[in-house]
Amino acid sequence: NAGVTQTPKFQVLKTGQSMTLQCAQDMNHEYMSWYRQDPGMGLRLIHYSVGAGITDQGEVPNGYNVSRSTTEDFPLRLLSAAPSQTSVYFCASSKDRSNEKLFFGSGTQLSVL
Amino acid sequence: DAKTTQPPSMDCAEGRAANLPCNHSTISGNEYVYWYRQIHSQGPQYIIHGLKNNETNEMASLIITEDRKSSTLILPHATLRDTAVYYCIAPARTTDSWGKFQFGAGTQVVVTP
Numbered sequence: 001n002a003g004v005t006q007t008p009k010f011q012v013l014k015t016g017q018s019m020t021l022q023c024a025q026d027m028n029h030e031y032m033s034w035y036r037q038d039p040g041m042g043l044r045l046i047h048y049s050v051g052a053g054i055t056d057q058g059e060v061p062n063g064y065n066v067s068r069s070t071t072e073d074f075p076l077r078l079l080s081a082a083p084s085q086t087s088v089y090f091c092a093s094s095k096d097r098s099n100e101k102l103f104f105g106s107g108t109q110l111s112v113l
Numbered sequence: 114d115a116k117t118t119q120p121p122s123m124d125c126a127e128g129r130a131a132n133l134p135c136n137h138s139t140i141s142g143n144e145y146v147y148w149y150r151q152i153h154s155q156g157p158q159y160i161i162h163g164l165k166n167n168e169t170n171e172m173a174s175l176i177i178t179e180d181r182k183s184s185t186l187i188l189p190h191a192t193l194r195d196t197a198v199y200y201c202i203a204p205a206r207t208t209d210s211w212g213k214f215q216f217g218a219g220t221q222v223v224v225t226p
Contacts, residue, residue, distance in 0.1 A: 004156075042198075042200070042218040042219055043157070043200075043216040044216075045213060045214065045216075048212045048214075050211065050212045058213060088154075090157070100147055100162070101147070102149070103159070104156030106156050107156055
C-alpha cells in the first residue's frame with residue numbers, strides 16, 4: 001500500500017502564479033484533508049472532505065480551493081499564490097466517521113517569491 | 114474539537130520513561146483522545162487513541178483519568194528517535210463538526226543521551 005501520496009515534494013512559485021498540489025490515497029478512505037504548517041508552528045486545517053462530492057472549510061481556507069470528484073484524490077488549488085502561502089502542506093486521510101485515525105502524506109514544501 | 118492543552122516542551126533522558134500530559138477538560142462523553150507525533154519535517158504519525166480505558170500498543174501507553182479531563186502519553190523507554198513534537202487532539206463527534214480536526218502547537222520532546 002502506498003498510503004497517502006503527495007506531489008510535488010518541493011515547489012517554488014512566483015507571486016500571482018497558480019498551481020495545484022496533488023494528494024491521492026489508495027486506502028478507500030472517505031475523509032481527506034489539507035493542513036499547512038508554518039515554521040515552528042502547529043498544523044492548521046485548510047479544507048476537508050468527508051466524502052466524494054463534499055468539501056468544507058477549515059481554519060484557514062482563504063486563497064485555496066478544493067474539490068473531491070473521486071474518493072482517491074483531493075487536490076488543493078492555489079489560484080494566485082502569495083508569499084504568505086509559503087509553508088509546508090500536508091494531506092491526511094481517515095477511514096470514515098467511525099475512526100479519526102489520520103494517515104498523513106510526506107508533505108509538499110512550497111515557497112512563494 | 115475539545116480544546117486540548119499541552120506543555121510546550123519537555124526533556125527526557127534516553128532510556129527513561131517520558132510522560133506527556135494533555136488536558137482536555139471540555140471533552141464530551143463520546144469523544145476519543147488521539148495522540149500523534151511529528152519527527153522533524155515529516156508528516157505526523159499516529160501513535161495511539163483511547164476513550165476511557167487505558168490503552169497500550171507497541172509504541173506507547175495512554176492513561177486517561179477517570180473523569181476524562183486529562184490524559185498522559187507514556188513512552189516507556191525513550192530513545193533518541195523519539196525526539197519529536199507530540200500532539201494530543203480530541204475530535205468532535207457531532208454531525209455538523211465531524212472532520213474539522215484541529216491540532217494545537219503540541220509538546221516538543223527532546224530525548225538526550
